[in-house]
Amino acid sequence: MANYDFDAIVIGSGISGGWAAKELTEKGLKVLLLERGRSISPADYVGEHKPAWQFPFRQLGDRKRYERDYPVQSTCYAFGEPTEQFWVKDSEHPYGQDPARPFRWIRGFHLGGKSLMWGRTTPRWGPINFEENKRDGHGVDWPIRYEDIRPWYDHVEEFIGVSGQTEYDSPFAPVGRFQPGMLMNACETFVADSIRKKFPGRRLTIAPSAILTKPLHGRQPCHYCGPCERGCSTGSFFSSISSTLPAARATGNLTTITDSVVVGLDYDPKSRKVAGVRVVDRNTRAGKRYSGRLVFLNAATLASTQILLNSTSETFPNGIGNRSGVLGHYLMDHPYLTVSAVIPGMLDKYTIGNRPAGVWMPRFHNVEGQTAPFLRGFSYEASASRANWTDGVSMPGYGAALKQRLREYGPWTFGFYGFLECLPYRDNTLTLDPVRKDQWGMPILNTRFEWGKNERALAKQLVSDAAEMLKSAGATDISLPPDELPPGGFGIHEVGTARMGRDPATSFLNGHNQSHEVANLFVTDGSCMPSVAAQNPSLTFMALTARAANYAVEQMKAGAV
């Protein structure tokens, strides 16, 4: 039997990698966690609670430096002067975009990855989401059903702490093991009631969110400062740093090596396994190789795919385990579309505190079979707030009268941020550039992404439904998004390029996130998903990770891996 450096190697420390490290170490395995970026601790949350006047550019950021170093990252809603340390410099991490079919690759290379800046909305997927590929023939059938993942949703929710409402059990957001939900504000409650009266099937509720309302494992409930992406010293929202990595460390079984860029996996045709993980030191460029009985790839969809494509051998000239040829195809994301308006009234009400959970409305089209003229559907995130001084720029006048006007709260504004399910298309692809390499010797990843006809039909419906619902609440000044859909990537829900499936000829992974071809290789980040649903994906790939880790350890103990 071969001698391994570790029982398991986990590549990537973000949302799914942190989960793999926690589950595997807790099951007694000696785990090496590889992170390509620097280490992070709560001391790095330098923007937390910092008011505008304490930033050199009053939170506008150094625009010229951003244009030079962060042309893609700075388009992310959470990027800014208080958070810029959590994003990669595009100037140092090039990738390719098809000019006519662009894809915005949003990245954070540091311990904890994008779990530090993520949106924290964590609906479960419902039974229909796992059946729909089979129903309408787009994409391969999910090799699992809701009942297979349900106990793992329970497991994940209980550990990360999800707050949410439990009264309305939507087929597209089943009620889970929730802490008490945060509260909807006066305007959101009014809009929800108005919509429900006119559209009985449409329910606006507080979003299930990975933010605590009760203490959990030494983490404190939310203190309502608002912008979680600046970092949270009380560990109130789920990140690898606040939650999974401390648990993994506590087992004594975790070795974490940061600043180690994984460039490839070595395949051993005799054992049909990954024999080694090749890394390059981020700073010194020194190469090194580690071996593990199990390998969990959790670098996030694009980077995991890049590593797999770059792991070539005689057996797998197109990327390790890629006998099917699906690796790098079927990239998906969610386009977000904003419809906002002024809601008259309730001027005697305001909110104290900045609630970091949104409200949301689960999908309501094609619930009982295929009834709409388009496939699948969309969900909305939403929120309402009182307008403030930022409206002053568009108000006429100046002087004491303007100052007095801005001293008072403005009207309630309500925004729907709808996002729709994108179908898996073979031509939405990730490929390695044949020539260009990055400074660590890794071939540059080229992207090609476009929305299809169904996405455009959904977008139209999403916008008109939102406007209708706002009208039912008496809205004025309704503002619609541009007709053209935003480029892919902005949803930061990129998934699908190493998909699970039942048939090794049409999928990369089996129903346990295990490579069909390489027995000790598991991929459990978003790349494993054969569809993207119209829900936020992170909770689902956390649950898939825990499920896969459990299976892998069982297999290992049984001697099968």
Next chain:
Amino acid sequence: MTPLPESLVPGRHSIDRRAFVQLAATFGLSLSLPGLAAKAPAEPLSPDELSLVGEVSELIIPTTDTGGALAAGVPDFVRMMLSDWFTTAERENFIAGMHEFSAGALEKYGKKFAELATSQKDQYFGELLSKAEGGESSPRTPFVVLMKRLTIFGYYTSELGATTELRQHIATAQYEPAAVVKPGDRADSGLTGARYWFDAG
């Protein structure tokens, strides 16, 4: 080819020339990036101009029962934005507009703006702003409009504006979803209220 931002110069990051061109195309970067190559002047405003900016900012947000734009340091904020944040074209537009504003005062009143009576300053500025806000078309954003944007932004993101003129709840521990506004309550300036893209063009 127009000058390149330094960090994108071929060779800096082991990227060859072809890679660079591809990279730039990739990001949809305009290679000229107007204003990035030219070094901003260390001091964009003369002492007289800085004092003009101060007077205009104080007209926009005056001292009342709380301090106004001057007390909040708006002129310094404007100076920083001009030298470090505005592009060359945006800065040149601002300066040209400021000169036009000064020349207009001289023409109308036969005196420099600084020497006008308070009521004349108010009248002159007010008429120009009202014209600009009344939709009179202009080939570029007028000085008075840029000053209004800069003053509002600079004032309400200052400590005085955010916490004395308005109030700021940063970490309340509790969330009150339907608190009642009492007479005299001031609006919350918001920890992230400033997170929008300032329009300097």
